[in-house]
Structure formats: C-alpha cells, structure tokens
Amino acid sequence: MKVSLFITCLSDVIYPRVGEAMVRLLARYGVKLEFPRAQTCCGQPAYNSGYWDEARKTARTILDAFDESDFVVSPSGSCTYMIHHYPELFKDEPVYLEKSNRLQEKTYEFTQFLVQVLDVKDLGAKFPRKVTYHPSCHGSRLLGVKDEPLELLQHVEGLEFVPLPFAQDCCGFGGTFAVKMADISGAMVTEKVDHILETEAEVLVGLDMACLMNIAGNLRFRNEPVRVMHLAELLYEGVKEA
Amino acid sequence: MSAYKTKGSVKERAELALNDDFLRKAVKFTTERLRIGKMNAAEQHGNWEEWRERGRQIRLHTIAHLDYYLNLFVENARANGVHVHFAPTGAEAVRIALAVAQSKAAKTVVKSKSMVTEELHLNHALQDIGVEAIETDLGEYIIQLAGETPSHIIIPAIHKNRYQIAELLSKEAGEALEADTTILAGFVRKKLREKFLEADIGMTGCNFAIAETGSMVLFENEGNARMVTTVPKTQITLMGMERIIPSWTDLEVMATLLPRSATGQKLTVYMSGITGPRRTEDADGPEEMHIIIVDNGRSNQLGDPEFQELLNCIRCGACLNACPVYRHIGGHAYGGTYSGPIGAVLTPALQKNVAEWDDIANASSLCGACYEACPVKIPLHDMLVYLRRRKVEAGHGKALETIGMRGFGTVAGQPGIMGAAVKLGQLGQRLVVRDGGIRLKVGPLKGWNKYRVAPTLAKRSFRQQWEALKRETANTGQTMDPVVKARMEAILKERAKGGGGRHG
Structure with missing residues (x-):
C-alpha cells in the first residue's frame, strides 16, 4: 500500500514543520508516508489567475509524481481541491484526463484521511490551551471538510475550544488577490484578526498554510502574540505532551 | 451613455470605499443582518438544500428550453391583451418604452424597483424627453434624490446610514426631519401618494414571468409596486428575457427561495400576480399594459457551457450579503449596474467585450x-x-503578471529548477530578513507588507530534510x-470497480 505525501509549496519551503508533524503522526498508525520528489506545485496560482497553460505544466508534475500512489495525503484543503479542477484542465488530453480522475479519487486532505480512512478521532493528544479554529474556504466549502477538524479537536485533552465569530468568512488571502487587490485583502485579514482577538484564544489552528500565513502575518504586523498552527502540528505537539 | 460610465479602475473605486467609514459601517451592518437572517431562515426551513436543488433544476430546465417557454409566455400574454415587445438591445428597449410614453403624452411615470431599468438607464432617457420618472421604492427614492445609482440589488441605499438619509429627505421636505425610520418613511409615503395619483404610467420590473398563463409576478415589501400596477392607466413592464418560469407550481419554489435568500423573510409582504390589463369585472388595474422583453447581452450566455447558468439568477442579492469583498467596498466599487459577485460576472458577461x-x-x-449562499447554486467562483482565463487567452493579461506566470510555469513545471530556485531564495533572503520576518515594501511584497509581516523561507525545506525524516520514521x-488495512484495501477494490471516486 503506497501512501504518499503531497507536501504543497508552502509547507515544503516555508512551513516544513507541518509535513514533519504529518509524517510522524501517521507513522504512529503504521502509515509510512512516501515522498515523491518529482512533485512541485498544484498549479493553483496560475489556474486562478487565468493562466491555464502554465497551470497544466505544473499540474503534470503532480500527476506524474503520484501516478503510482494508492493514497495521497495533503496538509491543504485548497491544494487538494485544486486536483478536482484537473479533469477540466486536461479534458482534451485523454492520458492526463485519466490520471486526473484517478488522482482526484485517491487524494485526501489530512483530516479527511485521519477520520475517514484511518477512522481516528482521538489521537490521545493533550493540549491545555485556549484554541480557536478558522475553517479555510476551499477546504470547508468546496472540498466539504467541516466536521473532521472539529471532531479531532474535541478529543484533545485539556483543550479549551472557543468558536471564532464569523468563522466561515474568508481571511482575505485568495492567492494573487492579496497582492493585486492588496487593500481589499488587507481589510479582510484585519477583520479576521479582529475576530480572532475577540476570542482571546492563545492559539489559532487551521488546515491551510496559505490562509494561516496570511493571518499570522497580520497578527505579527499588529504585534499580537497569538500562536498560529496547522492542526497536524497541534496534534503532534499534543501527542508528545500526553 | 458616457455620462453614466463609471470612472477609474476597481482598485481606485475600492480605495474610495475603503476610506469611507460611513459606507463601510452601513454596508457591514445591513449585510450582516441580512446574511444572518438568511442563514436562520434556511435552517428553520428544514429542507433548504433540497429546495435549493429544486430551484436550480427549475431554472436549468427553463433556460435550456427558453425559446419554448418565452414563446408560450408571449402567446398567453398577448391572449390576455398585453402588448408584448422584444428588445434585442438596451437602446431598443429604451426606444420602445419612450415611444409608449410619448403615445400617452405622459408627464410622469411612477416606478417600482427594477434592476433592468437601471441597466438601461431608463430614468435619464425619460428625463431627456421631458418625462418625470419617480422611483417609489423607498431605497430607490433615496438614491434618486441623491443622484446616485443603487449599490445593492435589493437594498439600493445600503451604503447610506439613517442620518445621511434624514439629511437628504429634509432637503426635499424643506424642514428638518428627525433621523427616525418611522418619521422618514412617513414623509416619503405622503409625498409619493400624490405622485401615484397623478402619474400617467406605472413602470415595473418583473421578478418572474409565468409561461403557462402569460402572467407577471412582482415581489415587494412596501406596497408601492401594487400602487404602481393598479392606479395609473398604462403599465409598462420591463423584464430580462430570462425571468421566465414554466408554471405557478414552480413559483411556489421561487417564492420559498427568494425572500428567504434576500432578507431572511419567510414570505414577501406583497406578491402580485398580474395577468393582463384590467378586465371589466376588475376593480382596478391598468387599461393598457406593455411588456418589453429585454435581451441586452443575455442571449450571449445561451449555449456557453461556462456562463449559461448566469441566466438562472433570481436577483435575490444573497451573494452580495455573503461576500466579504462586497462587505468592505460596497456596490459602487464594482462599477456596473449589478454589483457583488453576481455583478462581477454578469457585467462583463453581458458586455462581451474582453478588451474593455x-x-x-x-x-x-x-x-x-457566493456559491454557498446562492439559492440556485450558480458557481460564481x-x-x-x-473570466480571468478568457482575458488572458484574448491577450489582455497584464504584462508583468504574464511574465510572472510564465516564470512560474517554467520553475514549478520542473522539479529540478524549483529546488534550485528555493536554494537561491534561502541564500538571497538573508539580505532582507530581520527578526525572523520580512518587512520590506517593494515589488509584490509592497501590498502584502502594508498589512502583514512576510514569513521567511525555512532554513531547510521539507524536501531537504526528507531523507533524515524517512530514516527516523522507518x-x-x-x-x-488490520482493520484499517482491510478498509484501505476495500477502498482500492471499490475504486478499481469504478465506484470509489467520491469521498469528502
């Protein structure tokens, strides 16, 4: 059984600790993740900006890299959902269309894999802090990852969960949107962080490093000490602490 | 038409809005109330998702057979004594409406809320031939006094607070009116009552047109549309060619979806179904009735697999209320008649002019x-x-972005080059990293770092650490x-049979 890690760009080059946490957590359940080195980016920046030829170029590296995998696990709902666009990108290329359909079937966002495939909700983690959760748009709305992270958080010992007001609102990242429409994006992330501060949580947890990078950047800009973590990191720390 | 064309770029217009605290507070206050109302109404309904799907199916079916249902509607409306006109363009629709007004030697027209007449800038055209057009929906009346355009599909004056409204109405009243909604609405009611009685023509939009009986249906909360359609001797209705639904049974679904999505109301306060002009046994209604069916770019969407569903829109405004961008910049920043997510797609789609x-x-x-809020599930996102892709394909991408994206394709399209680029970045960033973050405001970081501190590349990427991690976990x-293993094997088997595609 070949289970592969689809690391995603941001977790590869900026937040490798997320990938490490995933690898170590899954190893506890006998899942030995493999890491196909040929993978690069899912192509989302180009796809969303309308540059589909460029998106296809990078999507091919992903399709080839995971061709042999039985299961693919990723720390991002957004990058996972990008694979759902592949059949549309390759509708005129039968070989890659076939690969696209197969990859869509076998790719899981991290919490989906834990809860749906491994049937694990309680990792025996302990994390005695006040935590709030931001559901990223693509993961929750488009991919449909809604209950899994909450179920996982519920089972963490000592964790005090505070709901985030207007949690479902976008943080304002939106890829190149944050650069092209910087002031609108800035207003959105400012509002998101205002809501996070209202909760008085010590930790903000999420499932997508792009959104979390955006939020963490604004928190830091405002000198707010809220710690920002991917759920995999929180669970791994919690497991070590238990 | 140039006088009505908005100026500047979206960015420039958005900046104006972002610096307008009154506007931002007013828009946020109302959209928040409306979207929470909508969410509660959907939850209380119990079977919201099922009805949403029904709504979608009705719209999909109607638009797929639009030629048939339009013909049926027109035949029935004509049999009811309605004068039905077709207008391929906005200019033609305006010409027809003006010709009717002139044939009646009309001096005043009272209007109920209609986005299609906004799209046609019909008020200005009437004014130009000396006919006074009076908006009778409270929000539209306010906007008309202010000399502005609506900034929301159903709440035209959403960007104004009650103090600004009191100021406007006080000017009209010639005395200071208190910023109290009852007092302000009372003033407008009295003022408009005279206008209803003296108007030569009542002009309306159309929420739904029922093909099976040739009827038109209006949804409203203030009762003004009922006045508009019962008092004046002549009625002119302008409707987008896609407003059709097959039957009154279908209307039940729409009447369930529309008010709940728009304002969180279970029912609209007034729902008027009008089947032709006044008959001898009727107590009221117009003696003459015209319906102008407007295309104005709508038929461009027919047969376009990517955009045809735009015609399913029932103009409830739920996507505006749910949109975080709309909440911060309001409707005028979008620069077209229709704002918010639906406007961002509809405006360019109706115009079909990629270059502009x-x-x-x-x-x-x-x-x-927007998609989540949409009662007929239009995939606006x-x-x-x-739209972005079509602009790039037509060669209208921004030069810098095109260079950037080509570079992205080259780098991310080849794992070796990507690895080298990351190494280069890890070295290069030493020049700009301070205190574990990047605060530099140049290039693409300019906008980002105006609101954030940028993160640094990790000293060692995941890829660079992988071998060690692999040894550790091995x-x-x-x-x-064994239970998990069996489950995973079962999933593989299921997939091989072609049945394991959906998860999530």
Whole structure:
C-alpha cells in the first residue's frame, strides 16, 4: 500500500514543520508516508489567475509524481481541491484526463484521511490551551471538510475550544488577490484578526498554510502574540505532551 | 451613455470605499443582518438544500428550453391583451418604452424597483424627453434624490446610514426631519401618494414571468409596486428575457427561495400576480399594459457551457450579503449596474467585450461564499476564474503578471529548477530578513507588507530534510491495525470497480 505525501509549496519551503508533524503522526498508525520528489506545485496560482497553460505544466508534475500512489495525503484543503479542477484542465488530453480522475479519487486532505480512512478521532493528544479554529474556504466549502477538524479537536485533552465569530468568512488571502487587490485583502485579514482577538484564544489552528500565513502575518504586523498552527502540528505537539 | 460610465479602475473605486467609514459601517451592518437572517431562515426551513436543488433544476430546465417557454409566455400574454415587445438591445428597449410614453403624452411615470431599468438607464432617457420618472421604492427614492445609482440589488441605499438619509429627505421636505425610520418613511409615503395619483404610467420590473398563463409576478415589501400596477392607466413592464418560469407550481419554489435568500423573510409582504390589463369585472388595474422583453447581452450566455447558468439568477442579492469583498467596498466599487459577485460576472458577461473588462473579475478571493449562499447554486467562483482565463487567452493579461506566470510555469513545471530556485531564495533572503520576518515594501511584497509581516523561507525545506525524516520514521516499528488495512484495501477494490471516486 503506497501512501504518499503531497507536501504543497508552502509547507515544503516555508512551513516544513507541518509535513514533519504529518509524517510522524501517521507513522504512529503504521502509515509510512512516501515522498515523491518529482512533485512541485498544484498549479493553483496560475489556474486562478487565468493562466491555464502554465497551470497544466505544473499540474503534470503532480500527476506524474503520484501516478503510482494508492493514497495521497495533503496538509491543504485548497491544494487538494485544486486536483478536482484537473479533469477540466486536461479534458482534451485523454492520458492526463485519466490520471486526473484517478488522482482526484485517491487524494485526501489530512483530516479527511485521519477520520475517514484511518477512522481516528482521538489521537490521545493533550493540549491545555485556549484554541480557536478558522475553517479555510476551499477546504470547508468546496472540498466539504467541516466536521473532521472539529471532531479531532474535541478529543484533545485539556483543550479549551472557543468558536471564532464569523468563522466561515474568508481571511482575505485568495492567492494573487492579496497582492493585486492588496487593500481589499488587507481589510479582510484585519477583520479576521479582529475576530480572532475577540476570542482571546492563545492559539489559532487551521488546515491551510496559505490562509494561516496570511493571518499570522497580520497578527505579527499588529504585534499580537497569538500562536498560529496547522492542526497536524497541534496534534503532534499534543501527542508528545500526553 | 458616457455620462453614466463609471470612472477609474476597481482598485481606485475600492480605495474610495475603503476610506469611507460611513459606507463601510452601513454596508457591514445591513449585510450582516441580512446574511444572518438568511442563514436562520434556511435552517428553520428544514429542507433548504433540497429546495435549493429544486430551484436550480427549475431554472436549468427553463433556460435550456427558453425559446419554448418565452414563446408560450408571449402567446398567453398577448391572449390576455398585453402588448408584448422584444428588445434585442438596451437602446431598443429604451426606444420602445419612450415611444409608449410619448403615445400617452405622459408627464410622469411612477416606478417600482427594477434592476433592468437601471441597466438601461431608463430614468435619464425619460428625463431627456421631458418625462418625470419617480422611483417609489423607498431605497430607490433615496438614491434618486441623491443622484446616485443603487449599490445593492435589493437594498439600493445600503451604503447610506439613517442620518445621511434624514439629511437628504429634509432637503426635499424643506424642514428638518428627525433621523427616525418611522418619521422618514412617513414623509416619503405622503409625498409619493400624490405622485401615484397623478402619474400617467406605472413602470415595473418583473421578478418572474409565468409561461403557462402569460402572467407577471412582482415581489415587494412596501406596497408601492401594487400602487404602481393598479392606479395609473398604462403599465409598462420591463423584464430580462430570462425571468421566465414554466408554471405557478414552480413559483411556489421561487417564492420559498427568494425572500428567504434576500432578507431572511419567510414570505414577501406583497406578491402580485398580474395577468393582463384590467378586465371589466376588475376593480382596478391598468387599461393598457406593455411588456418589453429585454435581451441586452443575455442571449450571449445561451449555449456557453461556462456562463449559461448566469441566466438562472433570481436577483435575490444573497451573494452580495455573503461576500466579504462586497462587505468592505460596497456596490459602487464594482462599477456596473449589478454589483457583488453576481455583478462581477454578469457585467462583463453581458458586455462581451474582453478588451474593455477592467479588473472586476480580480476583485474576489474566490472564497465561494457566493456559491454557498446562492439559492440556485450558480458557481460564481468558477465563473470568475473563467473570466480571468478568457482575458488572458484574448491577450489582455497584464504584462508583468504574464511574465510572472510564465516564470512560474517554467520553475514549478520542473522539479529540478524549483529546488534550485528555493536554494537561491534561502541564500538571497538573508539580505532582507530581520527578526525572523520580512518587512520590506517593494515589488509584490509592497501590498502584502502594508498589512502583514512576510514569513521567511525555512532554513531547510521539507524536501531537504526528507531523507533524515524517512530514516527516523522507518524505525518506529509501528504496524498498521488490520482493520484499517482491510478498509484501505476495500477502498482500492471499490475504486478499481469504478465506484470509489467520491469521498469528502
């Protein structure tokens, strides 16, 4: 059984600790993740900006890299959902269309894999802090990852969960949107962080490093000490602490 | 028409809005109330998702057979004594409406709320031939006094607070009116009553046109549309050619979806179904009735697999209320008659002129809140990407972005080059990293760092650490639970049969 890690760009080059946490957590359940080195980016920046030829170029590296995998696990709902666009990108290329359909079937966002495939909700983690959760748009709305992270958080010992007001609102990242429409994006992330501060949580947890990078950047800009973590990191720390 | 064309780019207009605290507070206050109302109404309904799907199916079916249902509607409306006109363009629709007004030697027209007449700038055209057009929906009346255009599909004056409204109405009243909604609405009611009685023509939009009986249906809360359609001797209705639904049974679904989505109301306060002009046994109604069916770019969407669903829109405004971008910049920043996510797609789609599209499709984070809120499930977030793609394909991409994206394709299209680029970045960033973050405001970091501190590249990427991590975890000796293993094998088997495609 070949289970592969689809690391995603941001977790590869900026937040490798997320990938490490995933690898170590899954190893506890006998899942030995493999890491196909040929993978690069899912192509989302180009796809969303309308540059589909460029998106296809990078999507091919992903399709080839995971061709042999039985299961693919990723720390991002957004990058996972990008694979759902592949059949549309390759509708005129039968070989890659076939690969696209197969990859869509076998790719899981991290919490989906834990809860749906491994049937694990309680990792025996302990994390005695006040935590709030931001559901990223693509993961929750488009991919449909809604209950899994909450179920996982519920089972963490000592964790005090505070709901985030207007949690479902976008943080304002939106890829190149944050650069092209910087002031609108800035207003959105400012509002998101205002809501996070209202909760008085010590930790903000999420499932997508792009959104979390955006939020963490604004928190830091405002000198707010809220710690920002991917759920995999929180669970791994919690497991070590238990 | 140039006088009505908006100026500047979306960015410039958005900046104006972002610096207008009154506007931002007013828009946020009302959209928040409306979207919470909608969410509660959907929840209380119990079977919301099922009805949404029914609504979608009705709209899909109608638009797929639009020629048939339009013909049926027109035949029935004509049999009811309605004068039905077709207007391929906006200019033609205006010409027809003006000709009717002139044939009646009309001096005043009272109007109920209609987005299609806004699209046609019909009030200005009437004014130009000396006919006074009076908006009778409270929000539209306010906007007309202010000399502005609506900034929301159903709440035209959403960007104004009650103090600003009191100021406007006080000017009209010639005395200071208290900023109290009852007092302000009372003033407008009295003022408009005279206008209803003296108007020569009543002009309306159309929420739904029922093909099976040739009837038109209006949804409203203030009772003004009922006045508009019962008092004046002549009625002119302007409707987008896609407003059709097959039957009154279908209307039940729409009447369930529309008010709940728009304002969180279970029922609209007034729902008027009008089947032709006044008959001898009727107590009221117009003696003469015209319906102008407007195309104005709508038929461009027919047969276009990416945009045809735009015609399913029932103009409830739920996507505006759910949109985080709209909440911060309001409707005028979109620069067209229709604002918010639906406007960002509809405006360029109706115009079909790729070269002239500004950045409107870029004013979205693609969060999908619009799609989630839409009572007929129009995938607006996908359509925004299609618009961006069409602009790039037509060669109208921004030069810098095109260079950037080509570079992205080259680097991320080849794992070796990507690895080298990361190494280069890890070295290069030493020049700009301070205190573990990047605060530099140049290039693409300019906008980002105006609101954030940028993160640094990790000293060692995941890829660079992988071999060590692999060795570490290879020795944990943990084996997989046989139950889990069996489940995973079952998933593989299911997939091989072609049945395991959906998960999530």
